[in-house]
Amino acid sequence: MPNTRILATGRAVPDRVVTNAELAEKIDTSDEWIRQRTGIEQRHWIAVGESGSGLALKASERALAKAGIPASDLDAIVYATSTPDHFAPGGGVYLQRDLNVGTIPALDIRTQCSGFVYGLSLADCYIKSGMYRTVLVVGAEVQSTAMDVSDRGRNTAVIFADGAGAAVVQACDEAAGSEILAWDLHSEGAHAELLWVDAPGSVYHPRNQAEHIDSKGYLSMDGKEVFKHAVTRMPESVQAVLDKGGKSTEDLTLLIPHQANLRISEMVQKRLGLRDDQVYNNIQRYGNTTSATVPIALDECLEQGLIQRGDLIALTAFGSGFLWGSALIRY
């Protein structure tokens, strides 16, 4: 059975920077409140004409360039998004089209903030089963276009943002020294409505109703409940992959947690007993980009030389669903 390794990563965010001060002009909030409660200082939102699949394309092209392989080497695309460009089809086919690759499969997955971790697990299975050799895994989101930028939406509008990250994942042999050592994946649909976008949904007759745009069309979140579950599930899940891989927290070079909220990451770090230099955070500059947070952070860590080949790293994520999970990787 081959091993799986991440060959290279890429990221892309829109040029438009939205500061806390800009939000405070439209919403009853303040820079101080947002920094204190979330750690966020700024985020990126798309301009008219930009799209999630467009960000995914840029991130993917950068990842392919760093991997030093042409897009034609890809065997499959796994595209994680909770905010596809259109209700149907999903975003993967637009990326397949725009990368100008052959008729390779492009699979969308809808696991929200855990999207990249789930996507990577699929790529790992494709590769280990021998079905595919090179898989592109993408997390791409545009949250800003359905954000309630008003006092009513202030607990989400200050948090969520746009961006994309991509990883080229490829089969390798044992001599390469890289491998994905363990997985831990979960869901708990009992809490589906604690962080969700109600409409449009095919449960409604008809699916598209004008009045839903304002009443059910925005991301809605019970922040306190989400917080409570996130700070329990992520440490639990990281511990699970460490146990499965026969490793301990001291063996970890770096944990890359989903960038939900800086206070969540700090509590995850504390509960696992990790040092500051063992946990990477960049939510200050990007906000919460849902499925894109983990690959964007991974790309920054690689660029800054914080991760070298052979280092032990863990990825963990938690979000809407609830869905959560972790990967333990010998990079």
Ligand code: COA
């Ligand atoms: N600016 C100012 N005040 C705000 C605000 C904002 N942007 N958002 C909410 N508030 C207010 C609330 O209206 C509430 O006011 P009230 O006491 O007069 O009713 C007060 O702040 C406290 O609200 P609460 O929701 O209890 O705050 P909190 O301390 O839980 O912080 C979050 C709110 C959203 C920052 C916090 O719950 C959180 O981070 N949750 C996790 C969110 C997350 O990570 N989601 C992504 C998971 S993938």
